[in-house]
Amino acid sequence: MATVVAVVPQYNEAWYLSLLGFAENFRTASPPKIKLCVHCLQAIFQFKPGPRIEARTHLQLGSVLYHHTKNIELARSHLEQAWLQSQQIPSFEDVKFEAASLLAELYCQQETNRTTTLNLVDSAKPLLRKAIQISQQTPYWHCRLLFQLAQLHTLEKDLISASDLLGxxxxxxxxxxxxxTRVLFLLSKALLLLMERKLQEVHPILSLCGTLVEGWQGNPIQKESLRIFFLVLQVTHYLDAGQMKSVKPCLKQLQQSIQTISTLHDDEILPSNPADLFHWLPKEHxxxxxxxxxxxxxxxxxxLExxxxxxxKALMQIEKLKILDPSPILSSFQVMLLEHxxxxxxxxxxxxxxxxxxSQACQLCQHLPRLFSTHAAQLHTLLGLYSVSVNCMDSAEAQFTTALRLTTHQELWTYIVTNLASVYIREGNRHQDLYTLLERINPDHNFPVSSHCLRAAAFYIRGLLSFFQGRYNEAKRFLRETLKMSNAEDLNRLTACSLVLLGHIFYSLGNHRESNNMVVPAMQLASKIPDVSVQLWSSALLRDLNKACGNTMEAHEAAQMHQNFSQQLLRDHIEACSMPEHNLINWTEGQFPVQYQTQNGPTTSLSSLL
Incomplete structure (x- = not known):
């Protein structure tokens, strides 16, 4: 927030400068004395100031009340007065547009008040549009207000309007x-197009941005930050496509760029073009x-290591940053890290x-309403995966079904359906529901997303079903397709799962040699990951294989391994199921259950609402 004191030549009245000085002193005290700061600013009105001082004081009061108190209605009143009065004063752009920007932000921050949400958000949009219309001769504010309105449309999931504004x-x-700033706008538009899965429109924009970034001769930190933004989009595009191997060169460039920017010192010289006064993210973010x-x-x-x-490393960095700057984006990063x-x-x-x-992720989202709305499907998906891990298949089905109801994201939807299909396969009594799901994620034709990883997983699910139905040749065909795809992009877990299932099929067919050729590398890969479930499965197969082949010593070693993995998983299973949070598997409606919230909330800074 800008400081209260603003020494402007025409504001040379001693009483005004004195009151501003006192107000700023109280605001920056440790701890801040906001009540006294407000009293000093309110005292300015007793002197019947001119219109410029009056409008600026309303802005300063509104800003202090908004940022430091819960008296949002009074803050809103002062900001509205600052906006109205400043429009009547010529050459008063800084107050006029700062008031508009802050007032629009305040309207949107009151979103949790459900009785007035629509009116407030609907008030923010025309306010910003008018400010944009009259700011075309003020490049900094014109660009900033365009970014702000685009962000508002994005939060409302109106990505088309947001994309148009960024253009x-x-x-x-x-x-x-x-x-x-042109590249900032273009990269922001590319981000929205990626969210909309408009890949044909994304590619030319990213290509143009790559050329512009490399050719731009300016502040090294600004150039490197643009490169990082560009590379982040490229990497996430590859990740969404499930191409783990193909992304490695871009990811390596990105890691090199963050090391480069970390060594650069901030240049205190302001850009000569006011439209350049933006940055994408702080270096720490x-x-x-x-x-x-x-x-x-x-x-x-x-x-997995x-x-x-x-x-x-990331969570430790977030905790340090939140002490000084409880930025909403840090909470978003934190939730995504927890999910992974x-x-x-x-x-x-x-x-x-x-x-x-x-539980921690749920509590964090519960304290940040917009974050909860955007991550509810992921939270229920995680509870579904946990339910599967403790063999609570009815709960897993309920959690996955809830997650499907809450998401419109095609990749997440496909991931959930794939896992739900595996639940139905294990239950063995949901044939019609299962076949309906499998038709919707048929990897041979009309697969709903472009993700290489998810398509490979869909082939695995087909192979798993064929195995359970005893159609071994068909199962082998599907699993070999999974292996081909997973090896092409280094999808190690799918490779391990496919190998051990193929090993099980060959064992069932009595082909012990081929079974061993599958299970041994499956165990090696599972140990490297490490995937304990695949290790458990592989060790059981190795035990039975060696027993059937008369390899007594090897069979004993495999049996001992199997017992060790079984005991490890059993201890963890008992511990998890005895925790009160285990009952979260029954939560499928509404907000996070209050009985699982710790008294002080999650161990994160939650003072800033997203």
Whole structure:
């Protein structure tokens, strides 16, 4: 927030400067004395100030009340007066547009008041449109207000309007000679197009941005931040497509860029073009984001030790940053990191720890209403995966069904359906529901998404069903397709699962040699990940294989391994099921159950609502 004091030549009255000085002193005291700061600013009105001082004081009061108190109605009143009065004063752009921007933000922050939400948000949009219309001669504010209105449309899931505004901003920035901000607008538009899955429109924009970024000769930090934004979009595009191997060169460039920008010192010289006075993210936030996309890649590829390592680093960084800056985007990063580490825990056989982290993620979202609305489907999906891990299949079905009801995201929907199909296969008594699901994720034709990883998983599900039905040749065909696809993109967990299932099929057919050729590499890969469930399955097969082949010593060793994995999983199973949070598997409606909320909320800073 801007400081209260604003020394402007025409405001040279001693009483005014004195009151501003006192107000700023109280605001910056430790701890801040906001009540006294407000009293000083209110005292200015007793002197019957001129219109400029009056309008600026209303802005300052509104800002202080909005940022430091819960008296939002009074803050709103002062900001509305600042906006109305400043429009009648010539050459008063800083107050006029700051009042409009802050007032629109306040309207949207009152969204949790359900009785007035629609009216307030609907008030923010025409306010911003008018401010945009009259700010065309003020490049900084014109661009900032365009970004703000585009963000509002994005939050309302009106991505078309948001994308159009960002296109307008890019053209405006080009006209006023700001290549830096033009690229910011274009990359922001590319982000929305990726969210809409309009890939044909994304590719030319990203290609143009790549050329502009490399050719731009400006502030090194600004250039590197644009490169990081560009690379993040490229990496997430590959990850959405399930291409874990293809993304590696881009991911490596991204990791190099974050190291480069971390060594650069901030340039205190302001850009000569006011339209360049923007930045995408602070360097510290970019660092967390790079950790996050690295975690996403590691989890999907099956590098679970890397997943753990980079999640720990990112969460530690977030906790440090939140002490000084409780930014909503940090909470978004935190929830996504928790979602990935929870999946990692379930694979590595740490269900109790996963359950604690599911509860933490739920509490974090519960304290941030908009975050809860955007992540509710993911939370129920995680509870579904946990339910599967503790063999509560009815709860798993209920959680996955709830998640399907809450999501419109095609990749997430396909992932949930794939897991729900595996539940039906294991239950063995839901044939019609199962076949309906399988038709909707048929990897041979009309697959709903372009994800290489999800399509490979769909082939695995087909193979699993054929195995349970005793159609072994058909199962082998599907699983070989999964292996081909997973090997092409280093999808290690799918490879391990496919190998052990093929090994089971060959064992059932009496082909012990071929079974051994499948199970041994499956065990090696599962140990490397490590995937405890596949290790349990592989060790049981190795025990039976060696027993059938008369390899007594090897059979004994495999039996001992199987017993060790069984005991490890059983201990963890008992611990998880005895925790009060285990009852979350029954939560399928409404907000996070209050009985599972800790007294002080999650162990994160929650003072800033998303």
């Amino acid at each position: 307008v901003g890019a053209e405006y920035a080009r006209v006023v000679g700001s290549e830096y 970019m660092c967390v984001l790079v950790y996050l996309v690295t975690v996403m890649h590691s989890m999907q590829a099956g590098y 890397k997943t753990q390592k980079y999640t720990d 580490i929870i999946m990692c825990r379930l694979v590595t056989g740490h269900k109790a720890l996963a359950l604690q982290e599911i």
